[in-house]
Amino acid sequence: xxxxxxxxxxxxxxxxxxxxxxxxxxxxxxxxxxxxxxxxxxxxxxxxxxxxxxxxxxxxxxxxxxxxxxxxxxxxxxxxxxxxxxxxxxxxxxxxxxxxxxxxxxxxxxxxxxxxxxxxxxxxxxxxxxxxxxxxxxxxxxxxxxxxxxxxxxxxxxxxxxxxxxxxxxxxxxxxxxxxxxxxxxxxxxxxxxxxxxxxxxxxxxxxxxxxxxxxxxxxxxxxxxx
Amino acid sequence: xxxxxxxxxxxxxxxxxxxxxxxxxxxxxxxxxxxxxxxxxxxxxxxxxxxxxxxxxxxxxxxxxxxxxxxxxxxxxxxxxxxxxxxxxxxxxxxxxxxxxxxxxxxxxxxxxxxxxxxxxxxxxxxxxxxxxxxxxxxxxxxxxxxxxxxxxxxxxxxxxxxxxxxxxxxxxxxxxxxxxxxxxxxxxxxxxxxxxxxxxxxxxxxxxxxxxxxxxxxxxxxxxxxxxxxxxxxxxxxxxxxxxxxxxxxxxxxx
Numbered sequence: 001x002x003x004x005x006x007x008x009x010x011x012x013x014x015x016x017x018x019x020x021x022x023x024x025x026x027x028x029x030x031x032x033x034x035x036x037x038x039x040x041x042x043x044x045x046x047x048x049x050x051x052x053x054x055x056x057x058x059x060x061x062x063x064x065x066x067x068x069x070x071x072x073x074x075x076x077x078x079x080x081x082x083x084x085x086x087x088x089x090x091x092x093x094x095x096x097x098x099x100x101x102x103x104x105x106x107x108x109x110x111x112x113x114x115x116x117x118x119x120x121x122x123x124x125x126x127x128x129x130x131x132x133x134x135x136x137x138x139x140x141x142x143x144x145x146x147x148x149x150x151x152x153x154x155x156x157x158x159x160x161x162x163x164x165x166x167x168x169x170x171x172x173x174x175x176x177x178x179x180x181x182x183x184x185x186x187x188x189x190x191x192x193x194x195x196x197x198x199x200x201x202x203x204x205x206x207x208x209x210x211x212x213x214x215x216x217x218x219x220x221x222x223x224x225x226x227x
Numbered sequence: 228x229x230x231x232x233x234x235x236x237x238x239x240x241x242x243x244x245x246x247x248x249x250x251x252x253x254x255x256x257x258x259x260x261x262x263x264x265x266x267x268x269x270x271x272x273x274x275x276x277x278x279x280x281x282x283x284x285x286x287x288x289x290x291x292x293x294x295x296x297x298x299x300x301x302x303x304x305x306x307x308x309x310x311x312x313x314x315x316x317x318x319x320x321x322x323x324x325x326x327x328x329x330x331x332x333x334x335x336x337x338x339x340x341x342x343x344x345x346x347x348x349x350x351x352x353x354x355x356x357x358x359x360x361x362x363x364x365x366x367x368x369x370x371x372x373x374x375x376x377x378x379x380x381x382x383x384x385x386x387x388x389x390x391x392x393x394x395x396x397x398x399x400x401x402x403x404x405x406x407x408x409x410x411x412x413x414x415x416x417x418x419x420x421x422x423x424x425x426x427x428x429x430x431x432x433x434x435x436x437x438x439x440x441x442x443x444x445x446x447x448x449x450x451x452x453x454x455x456x457x458x459x460x461x462x463x464x465x466x467x468x469x470x471x472x473x474x475x476x477x478x479x480x481x482x483x
Binding site: 011012013014015052056057058059077078080081096098099100101112113 | 255258413414416417420424441442445446459460462463466467469470471474475478
């Protein structure tokens, strides 16, 4: 479902003496449907970089990045947008929303984007928000004023609204209490059970051990460091 | 899928000076493209060429018309182009007063565009006008007021209603949120995004506000000195800018 072949990434800082910073080389990974893979490595080793390369907001310098048969390193913007709408979900650490949009609609948005019936989308959003313990009196408010943990849960709810065949999870259990952490782990297990291929970053070792089938240490792909 | 708009090597010169040069892109139905760049980078010149307000010196702008399929709007006759401007295209100006008739009532401003495409039943026109005032969140009771009595944000929303009432397929926007205070801007962004989704509009938005394009645009084009220096997926261009100028632009944004 997700396959990287010999991917490298470097940043060229044109305004700082054109410094070229190689951050990743020879990255090859393969994730099958129903499998959850954890990216590990010290802070700065390139876990988030690798995720962003898969999501397409970082441009791979060389190599191929296949998600559902599409090579993101070469795809047109609209092909990537379609892929993100239908196939590839991403739960980031930060909630980014249009101000003033009610939480319920923020969560239903990914379903509306694929043309799902409005009522069905709102029902699904409501059930996710309820599972993640967001009080119903907050559903019609914009999440911009919510606490960090609440925003994180709204973010997760919207990430799991549509059953994406491939998912990227950036620390999905960070800043969650025990009960909500349990819910999120169950959501991940359900996604795996329906056949989603998942790549995640988990600093929470317990969570990693529970949902992940394999670990990939991204330091192997850090240039200049012997694997 | 046929692109709604195919732009091929558009060039506009002001004497020896370049307005914009060698601009090419395809826009597909339902896509929103942002154009960013500092003042003088040619983004408004380009937008005005695309919308038929300026005649480009070279290049083709091929629009997929409802009746005849893809047609080059640069070489079509002036009446044909004006008809497109009233039906399939809409242009939202930065200053609402450039896009509104300030001496005509709010309802009249919306109705005028309907009459231009052949609507002539007063009751229907008034009903549609009121429906659109509601969609852009202007109270129905203001339908007979002139835009001069409206706040800046309301004028901008009225301009959007006037433009969208005829169900256009392509909307050109020149700094639609410029000059509005941030709370009004947020409301307008929310409104625009909803309308784009509901009506399946394609849009080209010129702005210098990177936060606006991140929320509204699927794709982004960065212009400098009349040329496109970088183009791609909005979050890719903003998160991983490749060109020196884009890097400067992105790193110059103040964090809130």
